[in-house]
Amino acid sequence: MAKYNILMHEMVPEHWLVPVKEEEKILKSLGVTKGQLPKIRRTDPVIKTLEKAPGIGEIVPGRIIEIVRKSRTRGIAKIYRTVIGE
Amino acid sequence: MTILAWKDTLKKVKEILEKAPIGYCLDYEIPADKSIKEALITVTGKTFIAKAKISKIAPYQNEKNVLKKKKDKLKTLITIEKIEEIQDDIVNYEEVSGGSVDKVLSFAVIVKKEEAKIELPDHMEGKLNSEVKSLIRQVEKDGNSLPVKIAEQLTAAKKHYGIGEKDFEKLIKATLEKYKETGVDPYEAVGIVGAQSIGEPGTQMTMRTFHFAGVAEMDVTLGLPRLIEIVDARKTPSTPSMTIFLTEKARGDEDRAVSLARSIESTTLLDVADIEVNTTEGYVLILLDKQKMQERGLKREEIMPKLKKIRMQKTVISEEENKIRLSQEEPSYKKIYQLYENLKTFQVKGLDGIKRAIVKFDQKAKEWVIYTQGSNLAGVMELKDVDYARTKTNDIIEISQVLGVEAAREAIIEESTSTLHNAGLNTDIRHLMLVSDMMTFSGNVEAIGRHGISGKKASVLARAAFEITSKHLLNAGLIGEVDKLNGVAENIIVGQPITLGTGAVKLSYRREE
Known part of the structure; x- marks a missing residue:
């Protein structure tokens, strides 16, 4: 990869891999299915970088990524994206 | 550690794999270098497929029992001790000397590129004031939710005005009520409202591309053309440009900034x-x-x-x-x-794509900043003296390729608001956030329009109503598409109440038992 860590870039919000155990709880609170969430490609640079971080490993399609944005309206906003293959 | 690399044919690589350890003759002169202990071979010029342990590089002197890359004009003999198949991208390596690896007639001495240690950023939520945190938790206990920003304002007001506990609870209650009221109603047509809110002030925007705007001596597309460019998700903007910030050590030094600007200019x-x-x-x-x-x-x-x-x-x-x-x-x-x-x-x-780079002193931040014409985000971020975390480009597609969809979403909001603000228009940011959320919904940056999200609607009738009616109807007929009539456009076509506002609500009667 590269000499830089894009997770530290100003424009990249926090991305966290949601543990499989917590997925159901999140989906229930939002009242949606995995397929209805916004998507993020598995080949997305952030996902590829996240896989290299210690203690995360391979991220397979179907997992949920929690994104914590610095929101201009809410202060902090949490959203979720489903990982898709290609 | 330096590594020798060259390009070869798949046949030869297989032969070496079979017969190693063996001597191998190459048709170019490689200076004997004892520090080189490893060699990588590529076939495609994109990935290395074999890694060899080598013990000697010597001039070729008609030795026998060796493998040859070619029949004649051989110049160097390398002794291969061990070889194994690997998979490694060429981009992970940097050339030190020699030619480029993707050329058949050349070899290169390379080193593995330095790789950043990936650390995760800190949790933003963890950094919140403890009072704010406890307030949010308290509200959540009752099944409500309060945005961080409002919670922060509430706690600040409590401190500023010295509000007592009892009054504060009343204040929270009133805030929650107001907050619920301001929310968007179910089945509100947010898309239409958004389109109107951007479109109406948009009519006052300039149609012309202004030059020399923004930064001195730099072309930047502004106004309506730029806005159209953003929502069309063009591959490259008409005037790509970058803002490069420097690291703490370099940002105060004009000479360093100038030499960096010169070195990136292609x-x-x-x-x-x-x-x-x-x-x-x-x-x-x-x-x-x-x-x-x-x-x-x-x-x-x-x-x-x-x-x-x-x-x-x-x-x-x-x-x-x-x-x-x-x-x-x-x-x-x-x-x-x-x-x-x-x-x-x-x-x-210089770097590919960067046509010009100028250095300017930012009076407010008291630092030297480089502005460029042309963009190469990945290339610039690798450079020494560059503060990659702040470095930006106005090329949204490039951002999505280098920094991911979420950064691209951020960029769309940033670019469209600044374009509207530059024209003196105040559009609520929520409309632009909706636009960028829709554009990045699928994980890629998609245009608004025929080739993007409007062309991918689930309903045939809605697509047909938008553009190229006959094509969509014909295709739908050929493959036997079904329209569930869930959207707005298709229901107008068939003459039913639309699924918006009260039209989307169905009454049902539950008998009391």
Whole structure:
């Protein structure tokens, strides 16, 4: 990869891999299915970088990524994206 | 650790794999270097497929019992001790000397690129004030939710006005009520409202592209053309540009900023030299212009090693004073002309795509900043002295490729708001956030319109109503598409109440038991 860590870039919000155990709880609170969430490609640079971080490993399609944005309206906003293959 | 690399055929690689340990003869001169203990072989020029442990690099002297890359003109013998199959991208390596690896006639000495240790950022939520945190938790206990921003304002107000506990609870209750009221109602047509809110002030925007706007001496597309560019998700904007910030050590030093700006400006051979073609004798002559070279901060010694990388086989390079002569072993009109064409666009310095770079002093932040025409985010972020975490480009597609969809979403909001603000228009940011959320919904940046999200609606009738009606209807007929009539456009077509507002609500009667 590269000499830089894009997770530290100003424009990249926090991305966290949601543990499989917590997925159901999140989906229930939002009242949606995995397929209805916004998507993020598995080949997305952030996902590829996240896989290299210690203690995360391979991220397979179907997992949920929690994104914590610095929101201009809410202060902090949490959203979720489903990982898709290609 | 330096590694030797070259390009070979798959057949040869398989042969070495079979017969190792063995000597292997290559057809180029490699200086004997004892520090090289490893070799990588590529077939495609994109990935290395074999890694070999080598013990000796020596000139070829007609040894027997060795494998040969070619039948004749062999020059170097390397002794391969062990070889194994691997998979590694060429981009992970950097060339130190020699030519480029993706050329059959050359070898390169490479090193593995430094890799950043990936650390995760801190949780933003963890950094919140403890009072704010406890307030949010308290509200959540009752099944409500409060945005962080409002919670922060509430706690600040409590401190500022010295509100007592009892009154504060009343305040929270009133805030929650107001907050719920301001929310969007179910089945509100947010998309239409958003389109109106951007479209109406948009009519007042300039149709013309202004030049020299924003930063001095720099072309930036503004106004309506820029807004259209953003929502169309063009591959490259008409005026790509970057803002490069420097690291703490370098940002106060003008000399460092200027030299960095110079080193990224892409300079082609034609910028610093005249090129003459002699077709009768079959050579190309490069006449270096001393003055132009000085202006660009380029030395003659820097050009020569770069020229060796030219992607033409069997090119002979000879030097005279301020002249470089390139000829072919077997010159032909076509080859010489091809060589000339290659040389015209040959890049001797800088990063791909960056046409110009200027340095300006930011009075507010008290630091030197580099502005560029043309964009190469991945290239610039790798450079020393560059604060990659703040470095930005206005090319949204490039951002999505280098920094991911979420950063692209951020960029769309940032670019569209700043375009509207520059025109003196105040559009609520929520509309632009909706637009960028829709554009990045699928994980890619998609345009709004025929090729993007409007062309991907689930309903045939809605698509047909938008554009190219007959094409959509015909295709739907051919594959037997079903329209569930869930959306708005399709229900208008068939004459039913639309699924918006009260039209979307169905009454049902539950009998009391």
